[in-house]
Amino acid sequence: MRLDKFLADCGVGSRKDIKTLLKSKLVTVNGQIETSAKCQIDEKKDQISLDGQILNHETFVYYLLNKPPGLISATEDTYHPTVLDLLDHEARHKKVFPVGRLDIDTHGLLLLTNNGKLAHAMLSPKKHVNKVYQAKIDGIMTPADSLAFAQGIALKDFTCQPAQLSILATDDQENRSVVQITIKEGKFHQVKRMVQACGKQVIDLQRLSMGPLQLDPNLALGQYRRLTPQELASLEMFGVPL
Structure with a gap:
């Protein structure tokens, strides 16, 4: 790999910035100053330092975001801010993208990465990756609704795969429910449409988990962090290079 590519x-800067850093003799390769952008290095064996700080090369990066309402789960949008607007320069430089989508008013766990093979594996219908949501409902969900979810709710354009609906709390006076919903798909507005098919309405929706990844309770809305080594190890189940 060329040194400037490394x-x-x-994420140390633009091509122009990198040329300036090299000319300023701030870059070393295995302890020796290097000024040539074309210098060939082995990113796995050679030690590259910038102004005395060792740099670690990463092909793929992984971020866990607690998505707030009001943002689009996309890399760009003409009318609304996107989840990428929350990220720092390094994450954007790596060209990360959200794995799957959460509606603009839905909040909770969202994985962002530049590993396309992992994203494809996690979203593939063949993998049957569980996605768990907690929802506040306008209306009282019933055991009959849980049975309907388990049997697969028929919508106008498709029939949902069997899903799990657990009733966590009901308030007859307020006519409200709190439920946990587990689905293996991720079609457009699917959770909201399934609840609507039961004659109720979702008024708040939060994603708690996706596959082995769990929403970090220490992440406030809008905050994000790198995946931990343990979380990265859990993604090995998808059988793609990380």
Whole structure:
């Protein structure tokens, strides 16, 4: 790999910035100053430092975001801010994207990465990846609704795969419910439409988990962090290079 490509992957700056850093003799390869952008290095064996700080090359990066309402789960949008607007320069430089989508008013767990193979595996219908949501409902969900979810709710354009509906709390006076819903698909507005098919309405929706990843209770809305080594290890179940 060329040295300038390595430095660019590490997010140290633009091509112009990298040329300036090299000319300023701030970059070393295995302890020796290197000024040539074309210098060939082994990113797995050579030690590259910038101004005395060792740089670690990463092909793929992974971020866990507690998505707030009001943002689009996309890399760009003409009318609304996107989840990428929350990220720092390094994450955007790595060209991460959301794995799956949450509606603009839905909040909770969202994985962002630049690993396309992992995203494809996690979203593939063949993998049957569980997605768990907690929802506040206008109306009282019943055991009959749970049975309907388990049998597969028929919507106008498709029939949902069997899903799990657990009733966590009901308030007859307020005519409200709190439920946990587990689905294996992720079609447009699916959870809201399934609840609507039962004659009720979702008034708040939060994603708690996706596959092995759980929403971090220490992340406030809008905050994000890198995946932990344990979380990364849990993604090995999808059988793609991480």
